[in-house]
Amino acid sequence: MDLAYTPEEEEFRARLREWLAKALPTLPPKPSPEDWPGRRAYDLGWQRMLYDAGYGHVHWDASPTTRLIFLEETETAGAPYVGASFVGLLHAGPTIAAEGTPEQQERWLPPILRGESVWCQGFSEPDAGSDLASLRTRARRDGDEYVVTGSKIWTSHAEVADWCELLVRTDTAAPKHRGISWLAMPMSAPGVVVRPLRTLAGSAEFAEMFLDEVRVPVGNRVGEENDGWRVTMVTLSFERGTAFVGEVVACRRVLRSLAVAARGNGRWDDPVLRRRLGRLNAEFRALWRLTQWNVSEAEVSGGVPGVGGSVFKLRYSHARQELYEVAGEVLGVESLDLERGWVLDRLSSLSYTIAAGTSQIQRNIVAERILGLPKGR
Amino acid sequence: MDLAYTPEEEEFRARLREWLAKALPTLPPKPSPEDWPGRRAYDLGWQRMLYDAGYGHVHWDASPTTRLIFLEETETAGAPYVGASFVGLLHAGPTIAAEGTPEQQERWLPPILRGESVWCQGFSEPDAGSDLASLRTRARRDGDEYVVTGSKIWTSHAEVADWCELLVRTDTAAPKHRGISWLAMPMSAPGVVVRPLRTLAGSAEFAEMFLDEVRVPVGNRVGEENDGWRVTMVTLSFERGTAFVGEVVACRRVLRSLAVAARGNGRWDDPVLRRRLGRLNAEFRALWRLTQWNVSEAEVSGGVPGVGGSVFKLRYSHARQELYEVAGEVLGVESLDLERGWVLDRLSSLSYTIAAGTSQIQRNIVAERILGLPKGR
């Protein structure tokens, strides 16, 4: 049991750090949140830089520890997020790599890695919510095409995506998990309409997607027909692994800056607040250790993250919300000012106990799959 | 909307206060907790004093506000608890008064009011728990007697009780709520065995009761055969009304003494603790107001307490546990010393979220009966 890195890992870290120090100053200015084409160009440009420097594959084939180091160092250095490349690199890409034919892999994977294509995700539906498998978007077979009709929600980057990894119902008579297929849908296909979805933070990070008789070639299906749920689970479990490394690093930085702010505005002298900050320090230190623990476990088990991700997500999402609660206390009246970046982050953090499985669903998963408690009737 | 008492109520309070000042000094010394005969005599003696002074009926036919005043004043004056008379005055008695025949009322009620008989409650069973209606103690009809076999748990004062209000299953084929009857069982009947039950507080406040072919006359049944569940609900809802008035008064006194103790040992200077005490003050003030609200509502509705009792119990049981958490912080190392009365009270308070309907059950009740949410499948 140790927390030391191997010489190879330390060397990887040193080289990466050196490269980041050189590469980051060459980045173009960050586009505004509303400038979707600008954001696409910026995010793909960053992926291209990583690719050229030999880091393009890091999310795919590096060891869990190497990924941990990569995410820790890029976040610490203030490098861009994965952004528009997120679904391609972390959802659709790994799915195609695991389940696609050699032709499909050849067609779709290199552009993702080279920062040439943007994917979005068409899983969630307004009426499905936490019960993802109850999705209703229909795909009717017509010769060598599927004809798709329905609607999707919470689709990031839909405005500038080339492709959508789409879950559709191909058998309405089968049990709900058995009639689903996974399609790669070109976003340029006729019948695809994207409408921005404004969140409570006031921004349009997400979109709704309406599909009206959209024709998708059967050759765009990854995996067997009606086997899409299993294919999807591969993708989702991939997401759970090191998904929050960068965020934990960022939260620890926010927490330190909160302490500095509190010292600056006098709130530090309030022991109630000071000790809450201390407790949050314990919390995020532990979450970092839990990350290291889970990564080490994945290393041993061959890289497949287990249900331990639910344990982490439950604790982390509540810790993050508590962090911004305390930020509100530190900032006082200024916590009502959207010009302070923290306030927007506080609003975003409200989704953490909901998105990607509500805390209620996560507790069911922990209770049933880890603790072996029976399902309710 | 007011918090003022009528001249009649104020007069009742003044007379009671005057009487308490004279009566309490005449009480015999309090017996030790293990001295069951002594406790019986003490508790019945107190009820007799109340009876002689004209307060014997107060739990039964006084208005809710008068009961509130009675409970507030007796607790404030440090008068004894209802003790061994509890089941008779607050469970079995009201049930008999509401559902018994004139003969049954004549036989059982006057001795309760005069402090001459002790009743205990045979409802809970080890295998039933929160699912009270699943009780299994069987009563087989044999001529004009029932023959009762089974076991009961959490029976207070069983050691010194004359009578037990007993729930038995008289129809095993009927749905579980439909096959239950309510019997008055003499504790002297052959086949009744009482065994003290030690709680985590180390004391034997409760007992288990084993019934082996105990013969109970059919004439001891209150209400119709198999109608015992409805009869019981009358009893239980009666309990909910002003059940916690004395306790809230007591908690507020404990809280004030905690503040004094904190000032004495220096913990008052810790603002974290001080503000927790302040918050608890808000909590118990609100609980007192909620009591007054519920009592006023009962006054309007003719004295039948509603499901609002669940709202109160949920909030109160958690507040009481928090009170003793904070007491632990105030007392520091002394919170580990059973010689301090608070520590035993802390242990007892652990049952508050369990006994008489767990907080989980109470939340179901609030959600389903007040908010109208659907029952789960």
Place this chain on the structure above:
Amino acid sequence: MRFQLTDDQLALRDGVRGLLSRRFDGEALRAAVDSPGLDRGLWRELGVAGFFALRVPEADGGVGLGLAEAVLVFEEAGRVLLPGPLVATHLAAGVEVGVVEGEVVVAGVDPGGLVEWLDEADVVRGDAAGAVALKSVDPLTPLHRVPGARASDLDPVAVLLTAAEQLGTATRVCELAVQHARTREQFGQPIGAFQAVKHLCAGMLVRAETARAAVYAAAVTADPVDIAAARLLADEAAERGARDCLQVHGGMGFTWEAEVHLHLKRAWVRARRGGGGAESEELLAVDLLA
């Protein structure tokens, strides 16, 4: 003792609820979010209805009612997220000309340095010199901050009326959550049939009803310690209630169109009035030694 609403109080509450449901329903709320700014017509209607004159003695041309009635009215205003500097204006009735008629909008500088609706105000009470505009987290409450400056001590009545607004939010978000939980289906049944959702809703009701008893009692006694308790419980009921309501709504609650985020944001703004709850906690602590 009759600690229940009187028939007159019930009638007053129903009347205000009726007026607000006609003049400021869900559609009007959404319209106000899209185009901020105070509706002076509505303000005058509030004046005519006696919203500001409520506690002004009849001899001075007011309605002559008391704190209890004011609390009921502010609870209704909180329920529907009625915009505007209601508390500051109400407190200026009988002091500033034109207030009772709803002709004048009054902003006040809060002890915490916060000013709501400064740019819309005809009269500003307290020293707002050097006020800086914030980009308000609540789209329905424009905010300024007065750096450094602290006005005089907070009026306990202002604290109580704010608590009444919080109570309105706490009640409303519980209703919203229950409505959603009854109708939204997941895994083949309404989500309200799941214990986890049920218990979130039960917790919201328990907090709201406890806060209600505290707020109404403080309105009857006008005691500063009672008011401090009411404030703490109402803030908790509103903030946690809105959070839990959002959780019950899931993704739907995270959209701009849902009403719930407006309640959460307003609850945050109200909880900041007077600089937060620490002083109330201290007051309640000291009371224990009295």
Place this chain on the structure above:
Amino acid sequence: MRFQLTDDQLALRDGVRGLLSRRFDGEALRAAVDSPGLDRGLWRELGVAGFFALRVPEADGGVGLGLAEAVLVFEEAGRVLLPGPLVATHLAAGVEVGVVEGEVVVAGVDPGGLVEWLDEADVVRGDAAGAVALKSVDPLTPLHRVPGARASDLDPVAVLLTAAEQLGTATRVCELAVQHARTREQFGQPIGAFQAVKHLCAGMLVRAETARAAVYAAAVTADPVDIAAARLLADEAAERGARDCLQVHGGMGFTWEAEVHLHLKRAWVRARRGGGGAESEELLAVDLLA
């Protein structure tokens, strides 16, 4: 980085668990409750097994292992509620004669003024003059209090080993709750099928596993700030875990015969070592400005 138990560590843990399950099972626990007093035979067996010599260098006749191994062993001790002044005696190994062999029982005066097992101790470290016996809430831990006197600063290793014991309790109460929830039937199904019970159990596991990561990491780094974090999380996991375990058990958990109250009471005693968590919180706060 391999932040997982090594094969040797797994073997050590299993060995200790085996020893304790043979020598201090549920029956022995109940017997110890009924007749308090330290089992000197068991103490010597612990000595022979290396419980006290664990971190003494091999050159000095010890086992020569480190903090990580000590944490695993104390976690097992915490799991079964092994009685005795384990931490104080372990810390005296290599300092006081006879400790490593399990011949000598050592009590220590805690900075909070608490002394465990004073009457059974052969050696007392710190000034226990004027110690007053308490009627201990934990039937398995006799307690004295030294009024006024405060010993020197708390040894961070003592804090860490206590946190390891708390982790043992947190893990064990989660198992107990799950066992009960799987088998106890109410309303026609195991109570573990109800979401409310499920979620209590899930919360217990989440707290225990988070505390585990913090405790193990602190054992690797031996950093006082890591240890402070481990302590806060382990105290929380043990105390709230035992509380929730009791809640899951319902009335059955409220009996003297159930194991759960012993865990809760021991968790209270351990949480008091070093005078509570406030100092750890302050240390962690100051660390943020470093």
